Amino acid sequence: MSGKVFLAESAGFCYGVKRAVELAQKTAEETGGCWMLGDLIHNSHVVEDLARRGIRKTEDPGSLGKGDTVVIRSHGEVKNVLDDLEARGVRCVNATCPNVCRIQKLVAQAEQDGRQPIIIGEPHHPEVVGVASWCRHALVFDGPEAVKMWLEKDTSHRQIPVTVVAQTTCIRKLFESSWEILKKECTNVKIFDTICNATHKRQTEAAAIAGKVDVMVVVGDRKSANTKHLTEICQKRCSRVLQIESADELSAEVFKDCGAAGLTAGASTPAGIIKEVYASMSEEIKAAEGMDESFEELLNQSFKTLNTGEKVTGIVTAITPTEVQVDVGAKQAAYIKLSELTDDPTAKAEDIVHVGDEIETYIVRVNDVEGYAELSKKRLDAVKVWENIEQAVEDKTVLEGTVTEENKGGIVVSVKGVRVFVPASQSGQPRGADLSSMIKQKVQLRITEVNRARRRVVGSIRSVTEEARKAAQEAVWSTIEVGKHYTGTVKSMTSYGVFVDIGGVDGMVHISELSWSRIKTPSEVCKVGDTLDVYVISFDAEKHKISLGVKDRTLNPWDVFMNKYSVGDVASVRIVKLMTFGAFAEVVPGVDGLIHISQIADRRIDKPEDVLSEGQIVDAKITAVDEEKKKISLSIRALLTPTAEAEAAEDAE
Known part of the structure; x- marks a missing residue:
């Protein structure tokens, strides 16, 4: 089996990629030149070849105009970009994989x-x-x-x-x-x-080959997701996996002591590149087999010296249930105990590192007699985290963490494994609020104090939220104008209106602007926490006051009434106010009519409240409409007392 190269049958272009490239080439020939929006496929060699064929690349959809032709990449495009291109008259040739x-x-x-x-x-x-x-x-x-x-x-x-x-x-x-x-x-x-079936077949085949060779080569663009996945799969089966873009990256040293090698390629890799890599691998393996012993001597001379307490970078070569073996370029065999890999007792080594990963560690102990070096990733990570935390104080960096607990005086936030205490006053919550509700929430904060010796870190969520709120306020005041609409949240209520947050700034909606109907309190139409569509009636930037409205000004209540009713019609009305001379009733929201005291009942009454009450729904006849003064006369009595004509008709009978 010495010197043999196993080539995966499914390596190279899949159907979708092949279709996209052929479609782009055909379009370029038909149009004499066209565009591609971003890389048509994830392979720089193919993209460069397409450019030579007259298929220019742009990252900006807005640069394309009417009459241009653009080929949509095999990965597909965002829908609103496609819609916008078509709306502007750009011809789109869809090469998206089926x-x-x-x-x-x-x-x-x-x-x-x-x-x-x-x-x-x-x-x-x-x-x-x-x-x-x-x-x-x-x-x-x-x-x-x-x-x-x-x-x-x-x-x-x-x-x-x-x-x-x-x-x-x-x-x-x-x-x-x-x-x-x-x-x-x-x-x-x-x-x-x-x-994709082709993807699954390619991955399965690659895993099978990687399991029986000494070196596995994966060819594909480094931006290609499927190539990266192939590499990850091969690394689980083979200790030496090399991901390359072209044959230029190969060397004889890679195939030292290699009995057999495997070759696969991502879905975006052209057959020509695969063929070139295959030929180069065969030649490099032969060259590696012909190396003399002087290479080993030179290699021994190049081994680095390990010293306890230093940082060292190596490559993960093997993973066992109890340790991770690392090649650090030294004569000693280096390893990391699972307990020195992570603080998490439930974690598995293979979930943290993979064969082929580059890993930076801390040298705990070197035993030259027995020929091993003990490493720790956990200790180096801890040092780095503290360095980052200390730097974050100087740079006022915004960090992200998760709230893990509530304790006396505040909460604890875990930031990359470091406990950060946030006092209640800096939690961003109102005084007296239940801070336990924040547990498990992701929050952003700044570090305000670090005492590494005492392992004490203090942070502030409030400084971040206040800064964000201030920025939002500035954005509102810089763009506000009369008539502009906002989606706001009701923050508080009074008897005369509500205050609405429109993005860090509160505006006032007077009770008269909440509804066309008569209401006594704002709570009749909204509550704290409700979302309202509001618009600006007026504002004073110096005093930071904003007057907002909710009522739709395009919907005139009087027009609604005139379109719906005429004199003589009967309407179901709501009694909204009782006076000594009669009662006002809402006919449609925003339009009231008067029921005179003489028109309330078919008998004489002393006062309207003897018969009616506010909020009561009654039927009333529209007896008169003054369009100029926008006044309406209503009568309940007209529906209770027969007209003179009706009485005369009954007497005649």
């Missing part, structure tokens, strides 16, 4: 059916970003741990019907472990296995 198009349709249909779309994949990958844009709100998780955090954050999530899809190049194990959690914890789950 498998990706299917996922786009699945998430759109899920939302239409009232389901929560969930995508398992890399949140920032162009394919995932594009797919997520085909619905209003998709959730993206990069694996089972993120799914667990989402479910633990709010148990109500478990009742939501969900539809689960995967990025086409997602590692199958990640997808399956993610949907198994969702299926177990949620009551209504639909799962669509959208991992």
Whole structure:
């Protein structure tokens, strides 16, 4: 088996990538030159070749105009970008992989059916970003741990019907472990296995080859997600895995003592590059076999000297249940005990590091006699965290952490494993608030005090929130204008109106501006915490006062009344005010009519309240309308007493 190179049958272009490249080339020939929005595929060599064929690249959709032709990349594009391009007359040739198009349709249909779309994949990958844009709100998780955090954050999530899809190049194990959690914890789950068949075949084949060779080479662009996943899969089966973009990166040293080598390539890698790498590997393996012993002597001379207490960087070569073996370029065999890898007693080594990872550690002990060096990642991490914390004080850096507990006088926030005490006055919560409600919440804070010797760190959430609020206020005051609409939140209420937060600034909505109907208190139409669509009536930037309105000024109540009623019509009205001479009744919101005391009953009454009460709904006849003065006369009596004509008719009978 010496010198043999095993080439994966499925290496190279998949159907979707091949289709995209051919479609782009054909479009360029037909148009004499066209555009691609970003990289058509994740391979710089292919993109450069396309450029030579007249397919220019742009990252800015706005730079394209009517008459331009653009080829949409195989990963797909954000929906509103596509819509905008078409609206501006740009011809779009859609080279999106059919498998990706299917996922786009699945998430759109899920939302239409009232389901929560969930995508398992890399949140920032162009394919995932594009797919997520085909619905209003998709959730993206990069694996089972993120799914667990989402479910633990709010148990109500478990009742939501969900539809689960995967990025086409997602590692199958990640997808399956993610949907198994969702299926177990949620009551209504639909799962669509959208991992590309070619991807699954390529990953399975790569794993099989990696398990029987000494060196595994993965070819593909470093921006390619599926190439990265291939590398990760191979690293679990082979101790020496090399990810390259071209044959230039190979050398004979890579294949030293190599009995057999394996070769696979990502979905965006052209056949020409694969062929070149295959030929180069064969030559380099032969060269490695011909190396003389002087190479070993030179290698021994290059070994570094290890000293206790120093930092050292190495490559993870093997992982066992109790330790991680590391090549640090020294004669000694170096290893990290699991207890020196992490503080988490439940963590597994393979969840923290992988074979082939570069790792920076602290040298705990060197035993030259027995030929080993004991390392610690945990101690170095702790030193780095404290250095970062101390630097954060000087730089006033905003850090993120999770609230872990409430104690006397405040809360504790975990920032990269360091306990940060936040006094209640700096928690950003009102005085006397229940701080236990903040536990498990992610918060942003600044470090205000560090005492490394006493391991004491103090922080402030309030300084960050106040700064954000101040910035929001400045943004409001710099753009505010009469008539501008805001979506605000009711912060407090008085007898004469409500105060609404429109983004860090409070505005006043007078009770008369809350509704066209007559109301006695604001609580009749809203409550604290409600969201209101408000607009600016007036403002005083110097005094920082804003007058807001809620009533729709385009809807004139008098016009509504005139379109709906005429003299002689009967209306169901609400009694809004009782006077000595009669009662006012609301005919439509914002328009009242007068029922004179003589028109309230079919008999003489001393005062209106003998018959009516405020809030009562009664039927009344519209007897007169003064359009100029916008006054309405109503009568209940007209519906109770027969008219003179009716009485005369009855007498005649």
